[in-house]
Amino acid sequence: MQLLTGQTLSFSADPFAVPHPEACTLRRRGAVLVREGRIAAVGEADTLRAAHPQAKVISYGDDLICAGFIDAHVHYPQTAIIASWGLRLIDWLNTYTFPEEARFADPAHAARIAARYLDLTAAHGTTTMASFCTIHPGSVDALFAEAQARGQCVVAGKTCMDRNAPDDLRDSAQSAYDDSKALLTRWHGTDRLHYAITPRFTPTSTPDQLEALGALWAENPACLMQTHLSEQTDEIAWVRDLHPEARDYLDTYEAHGLLGARGLYGHAIHLEEREIDRLREVGAALIHCPTSNTFIGSGLFRTAALKTRGLGVGLATDTGGGSSFSMLRTMAAAYEIGQLLGTPLHAAQLLWLATQGSARALHLDHEIGNLAPGLAADLVVLDLASSPAIAQRQAEAEDLWEALFPTIMMGDDRAVRATWINGRPTP
Numbered sequence: 001m002q003l004l005t006g007q008t009l010s011f012s013a014d015p016f017a018v019p020h021p022e023a024c025t026l027r028r029r030g031a032v033l034v035r036e037g038r039i040a041a042v043g044e045a046d047t048l049r050a051a052h053p054q055a056k057v058i059s060y061g062d063d064l065i066c067a068g069f070i071d072a073h074v075h076y077p078q079t080a081i082i083a084s085w086g087l088r089l090i091d092w093l094n095t096y097t098f099p100e101e102a103r104f105a106d107p108a109h110a111a112r113i114a115a116r117y118l119d120l121t122a123a124h125g126t127t128t129m130a131s132f133c134t135i136h137p138g139s140v141d142a143l144f145a146e147a148q149a150r151g152q153c154v155v156a157g158k159t160c161m162d163r164n165a166p167d168d169l170r171d172s173a174q175s176a177y178d179d180s181k182a183l184l185t186r187w188h189g190t191d192r193l194h195y196a197i198t199p200r201f202t203p204t205s206t207p208d209q210l211e212a213l214g215a216l217w218a219e220n221p222a223c224l225m226q227t228h229l230s231e232q233t234d235e236i237a238w239v240r241d242l243h244p245e246a247r248d249y250l251d252t253y254e255a256h257g258l259l260g261a262r263g264l265y266g267h268a269i270h271l272e273e274r275e276i277d278r279l280r281e282v283g284a285a286l287i288h289c290p291t292s293n294t295f296i297g298s299g300l301f302r303t304a305a306l307k308t309r310g311l312g313v314g315l316a317t318d319t320g321g322g323s324s325f326s327m328l329r330t331m332a333a334a335y336e337i338g339q340l341l342g343t344p345l346h347a348a349q350l351l352w353l354a355t356q357g358s359a360r361a362l363h364l365d366h367e368i369g370n371l372a373p374g375l376a377a378d379l380v381v382l383d384l385a386s387s388p389a390i391a392q393r394q395a396e397a398e399d400l401w402e403a404l405f406p407t408i409m410m411g412d413d414r415a416v417r418a419t420w421i422n423g424r425p426t427p
């Protein structure tokens, strides 16, 4: 049993729904009691120390302890092509992404990148992610095996593509169904692993493949489903050409059983009114990928407006379309996009999106995404003065939010003092 002391921050409500002082509990001298991989208690350090004298105390001073970051949309196979210059979505996929994804036919390459990716993300304070893999079932095995060895909660799925992709990156409707079924049977619910049925996006799946994956989801409704939606205007025009019968982009999923509460729709920038209404009606989640949306030049996701309209929103790096592994950098980009739209997000809202918002999107908020008794002890400990530039600004702060905001805006992996996964600090 361990008692981690520091400043602690937990959420009791959504700071988009109620004023942030009501949504957050902040303790200046707080503590988190960890027992057998779980959070056993959160409270005042003095009280918990007195109540649990046998617990080993790990003092983090004035560092901020909060739930580990949850990255709700990534492509771990794109780790090695992050920050590739100059192209927009379709050319970027063809030039950089597909050649790298083809290398995952080699299980040794997949294992190497999976370990590298989980090392990098842990160093940045990310404890859970929802990842696309490649068309190769071995790419899913590699990530799940590595996550399992680390006791980590990970969502992943085999990316399915049976058109508009290179020969060596195409499956078929039947093999996508069969391979996905075998993978979810093997992995879904094993330890802390969760399967997401993963059609890449409409341009790379035939209607037959979308139909087969919709059927698989109906047969396995506890699984998540992840895909892309309305990221770039060229892509939307392509979908319109491919599917003149569809009312809109979302309709191409809806028509094949790929719209539901456990659906995760990445980007979702250029939505039409009907799409917004349907996504809200079914309780689906939109995943905001702000560094990707600026890096690939996709557009401005309307976080505040969509939250006000009642949609679920999670936050994500979209590695490697996104330009950083850091959820701090991702929060900063979400803030900047909010500013461009005239709706600046509060630090409490940014942190909520990176933890609770993503946990809710993944339907894992009973397990992760908050400092609360009973949840997994997946934690990040943030040094709020991790560089001279941040420290000098933080020294002027009058409250925690002002002390935290420079770390959100200027912080990186140097701000991550420790990351705990499943009740243990990562190496």
Ligand code: GUN
Pocket (backbone or CB within 6 Å): 075, 089, 093, 097, 200, 201, 228, 231, 292, 296, 318, 321, 322
């Ligand atoms: N749309 C389809 N595939 C991808 C991908 O790998 N990255 C991004 N950003 N968008 C996509």
Ligand code: ZN
Pocket (backbone or CB within 6 Å): 073, 074, 075, 228, 266, 318, 321
């Ligand atoms: Zn993506």
